Amino acid sequence: MLIKIVEEVDLQEAYHYLQDPAAGGIDLFVGTVRNNAQGKHVVKLVFEAYAPMALKEMQKLAAAAQQQWPIEKLVMLHAVGEKLVGEPVVIIGVASAHREAAFTASRFLIDELKKTVPIWKKEFYEDNSVWVNAHP
Template sequence: MNERTSIKITQETLNLQDCYHFVEDDSCGGIAVFVGTVRNSTQNKTVTLLDFSGYEPMAIKEMQKIATKALEKYDIYKIAIHHALGKLKIGDVPVIITVSSAHRKAAFEACEFAIDTLKETVPIWKKEHFTDGEVWVNSHP
């Protein structure tokens, strides 16, 4: 973590207030927040839980790259990207991204960039568990 980014991977419950407080500043008129939650169904199947695993050292580096790129590309002040690993139940939070900026548009754009890029490049894998089996959603480890 540097003074403008907060990157975290944990087996513990993520805390939205920690992410929010990290990015808030009197110079910022906008804070964009993305909170990913475990939903109860996908593709007409009932989801019972999600199991996230990852290669943590590489994932941290990739998440830091995303944060650094967002700071360079958008006129933002701070960014926090936190991701949970392990078994998460319906309603649990696997990912939180918060971004602050003087104006809302930059915060929204950087937040969208961060979650889209995270899903494409960060080595965190998701296994969906259903009432009738399980499947890796993306390439498995």
């Protein structure tokens, strides 16, 4: 497993880590900063995390996914700090013998990460900013 809180997510690192001769399918989800939220124009986001707890929760999610699906390799990377529109923020990757397990496990991991991992974001608009709850 490759699980990290980082300043910059590295797509190449994630993809290279996921390569495995036993994996017939690699699902790689990349979450990026979009230019709008709540009907407002987003200028940038700032992410903060309580890293020790975030990593512990991410490891729990990875273990749960490995119990449910036949996973060869797994990646969970989340950035902290200031991110501009279009920049990658989170990478979830799963390598499995078959694509269905890779797709399903990847979806589970990103959905649960957003629900349970203590990572917060502050959305900056043209006229103001607001902290967004880590767990909607």
